[in-house]
Amino acid sequence: MPQTATTRHTALLDWHRRRGARLVDFAGWRMPVHYSGVLAEHRAVRERVGLFDVSHMGEISVRGSGAEAFLQWLTPNDVVKLRPGRAHYSALLNEAGAFIDDLLLYRFDSEVFLLVVNAANVAADLEWIRSHLRGTVSVEDASAATALLALQGPRSASVLAQVVSQELDALSSFGFFEGAVAGVDGFVSRTGYTGEDGFEIYVPVEAAVSVWESLLAAGSDDGVLPVGLAARDTLRLEAGLMLHGNDIGPSTTPLEAGLGWVVKLHKGDFVGRRALLRQKEEGVARRLIGFELSGRRIARQGAPLFDAGKPVGTVTSGTWSPTLGKAIGMALVAVASADRGSELEVQVRGKNEPVRAVGLPFYRRPTNPNRRHRL
């Protein structure tokens, strides 16, 4: 894509350029796709630690005495049960119960929340939120002021520990704390999009370069690498994590995507609930599956799937899995063909290749019994 006048960039663009990153336009942003190479960067995150600039992500603050009730109605997960200092995975759903966006919802205190949303959807999300406002709530787009750096991998905690004063052992998955990171005030959550232990670090854009460089310096002994969007995609796909616009979107519901756990149908009314209740009762017509190819060809987004010659679905994401050493992907498939172990075919450049439906995720990180004592 040509770079247009409207292409935005993060505070780290010059750093990425200087370090020889290959740049790409993604969701209206000029972003690093890789630095040393997608395979090396992928391996760094699985085996050691990697640092991502994902400042293109959007941050929307929702606050006020009515914020909890508003978000409880606007999003499908249970906001009332979300404690301060915790985040959870959730979504904005339309009336059909399908994804306007998926998001992380952070709760700072009883009246202050932050939604972290996909870069491509910030404007649409804001419009949706504002057009549904109820009660005493203020909504603010904090995206332009906020940089987001993701430190991911088995050694991420030992790297982060060098630049924060908090005891990271006490920070559980999806917990977060506010405090200084390399001397800069921000907040840090134990979250990520890679399937590894890791952290997402939110700081003011003015401080993005200095925090980024401090993290790289802190991680140099652990072999930290800057990681681009290409490896972010292979990592998230191995981990079975959805990408909005590929695997989920405005015509896919959480029930079809295997994300029923996000939808708390019995918490009370919320946007999309009626459609989801009906879909649950009637059963879904198609499901998102994982698949593996036996050959080395990659079945990419849009490739059609067949079951005994009959079209049954479409690939939503496909890539080469560096960890498994095989081509993998996700696809939306008619339920009759979606069982684990189903033998299907996918058409890749005019040729049919056998694929097997498998469970998600493709990769689960090894549990480390020593983690609690390592720091």
Add this chain to the structure above:
Amino acid sequence: MSYPDDRKYSPEHEWLRIEGPDGVLGITDFAQDELGDVVFVELPEVGDSFDSGEEIGTIESVKAVAEIYTPVGGEILAVNESLEDQPELLNSDPHGSGWLVRVRLRDVEETKKLMTAGEYAELVGPDGA
């Protein structure tokens, strides 16, 4: 990136080194850099014949797939078998051990339309030179 003088170049970012009646075909350093890490190379069978401009195979990288179009017609005499187990040779040594196929040239005249190293370096510009 530098482009050896001992061969010719196509606008599709392939190189062709002429060795007597044969041509050895590969992709350029610029092309491998554009593709990123290569995970799979699909090559023709020895004995297959192609016209110039025909697709003879594909290169699959993590992020994209690229067709290989032969800039010259002829019969495939050999394919680089090492690429089956080491597709990464295309990234690490595109002008050498990452060669793709050896072709018996059908018409040497077809090689005349190809570019010199200097012309090719100019085509890909300062970022690729």
